[in-house]
Amino acid sequence: MSLLSSSVSITRYKVSGELQKPVTDTLYNGLTRHAVRPIDDEPVEKTAGWTSFKNPYLPDFEGSSFVIGPYLVFSLRLDKKTIPANVIRKNVAIEIAKQLKHSGRKFLSTNEKKNIRDHVAAALIRRIPATPNAYDLIWNLEESWLWFFSNLKAANEVLETLFLKSFNLTLLHLFPYTTADLDLGLEDTEKDRLAQLEPISFME
Amino acid sequence: MLDVAVSYNRYKFLGYEFLTWLWFVMEKRQEMLRKADPDLLSLEIGNRIMLENHRNNSEESITILGDQAGLEEGTLSLRKGALVTELNLVYKSGSHEWRFSIKGESLHLSGLKTPQTGPVENKEDLEGALLEKVFLYEKALALVRNLYKQFIRLRLEPKWGKESVPQIRKWILSRQNS
Numbered sequence: 001m002s003l004l005s006s007s008v009s010i011t012r013y014k015v016s017g018e019l020q021k022p023v024t025d026t027l028y029n030g031l032t033r034h035a036v037r038p039i040d041d042e043p044v045e046k047t048a049g050w051t052s053f054k055n056p057y058l059p060d061f062e063g064s065s066f067v068i069g070p071y072l073v074f075s076l077r078l079d080k081k082t083i084p085a086n087v088i089r090k091n092v093a094i095e096i097a098k099q100l101k102h103s104g105r106k107f108l109s110t111n112e113k114k115n116i117r118d119h120v121a122a123a124l125i126r127r128i129p130a131t132p133n134a135y136d137l138i139w140n141l142e143e144s145w146l147w148f149f150s151n152l153k154a155a156n157e158v159l160e161t162l163f164l165k166s167f168n169l170t171l172l173h174l175f176p177y178t179t180a181d182l183d184l185g186l187e188d189t190e191k192d193r194l195a196q197l198e199p200i201s202f203m204e
Numbered sequence: 205m206l207d208v209a210v211s212y213n214r215y216k217f218l219g220y221e222f223l224t225w226l227w228f229v230m231e232k233r234q235e236m237l238r239k240a241d242p243d244l245l246s247l248e249i250g251n252r253i254m255l256e257n258h259r260n261n262s263e264e265s266i267t268i269l270g271d272q273a274g275l276e277e278g279t280l281s282l283r284k285g286a287l288v289t290e291l292n293l294v295y296k297s298g299s300h301e302w303r304f305s306i307k308g309e310s311l312h313l314s315g316l317k318t319p320q321t322g323p324v325e326n327k328e329d330l331e332g333a334l335l336e337k338v339f340l341y342e343k344a345l346a347l348v349r350n351l352y353k354q355f356i357r358l359r360l361e362p363k364w365g366k367e368s369v370p371q372i373r374k375w376i377l378s379r380q381n382s
Binding site for chain 1: 211214215216217219221222224259283285307308311314315324335338345349352353356359360365372373376
């Protein structure tokens with residue numbers, strides 16, 4: 001989801017740790033090393049990697065193009081090939097008919113059918129293009145916060161893993177407990193009380 | 205610090221209590237809203253509110269949709285012990301308006317619509333638009349953060365149980381009777 005869309009979803013993170021210096025080089029290396037790679041014409045079902053905010057279909061991180069004002073801005077791209085179930089079913093049926101005719105047999109074993117299904121799926125995956133989905137993020141290095149423009153659980157999980165791999169920094173998801181614990185400036189004694197809270201009922 | 209998955213599930217009640225408290229504050233403690241944003245013009249429930257009741261091992265949830273929807277069912281649900289799990293808000297500050305939903309268990313913002321920004325026609329426009337958008341997102345996020353901070357501070361005080369909870373209970377009962 002683009003951060004310039006008319007309607008956005010935001011997941012907030014705190015960034016834990018310090019980037020290795022020189023910071024711009026570390027960022028550039030992390031982004032290019034883990035940039036999204038094309039998987040069209042390859043027997044790969046899905047892939048994930050970084051791409052440019054300004055041009056999500058042609059990742060380019062040259063010239064510190066990921067720095068905008070005081071922020072780092074780039075995107076996570078998730079490319080996935082989805083084969084409709086009916087297309088697989090049709091191709092499997094054709095292939096089974098072909099093999100029966102060729103062998104002169106009346107039935108194929110479960111294992112043979114499974115092999116055909118796997119073979120058909122692999123051949124189709126190579127032929128169909130991947131659908132790209134880019135999710136923007138904005139990172140304030142100085143204040144150690146990051147906004148990810150998606151609430152999708154799967155996209156957030158990929159983000160957390162790829163971020164750690166790329167920059168050796170941990171993203172701490174800010175939800176009710178972690179927001180209170182890490183983002184509100186509570187004293188240690190307040191944090192202790194926070195950890196002991198139990199749900200209450202307003203009507204008892 | 206606790207394991208992330210454990211703390212997410214163990215303390216999601218804080219998000220539900222926060223949104224329930226926020227409904228009360230919007231109706232009865234407007235001064236707390238202005239503490240969160242001195243320029244605040246109004247903060248109102250928008251077109252969606254969800255409540256869930258997990259008491260007595262039962263799971264009951266209701267969703268109220270629509271811009272001018274009546275909240276009677278929500279009140280009834282609160283009386284049975286339900287809490288607000290998701291809230292759509294209309295936030296006006298200065299001469300601008302924001303709309304967004306907050307999910308209690310995660311504090312995620314979704315469907316966030318900011319005041320309109322200028323069109324993007326070239327690279328310079330893009331960077332300017334981005335910085336303007338970030339400023340506008342920050343405004344909505346800061347409001348939520350400041351309100352949540354007030355809630356947490358209150359929630360950690362002994363007077364939460366002695367004063368705040370009875371006040372909220374009284375408000376729930378008065379809503380039903382009004």
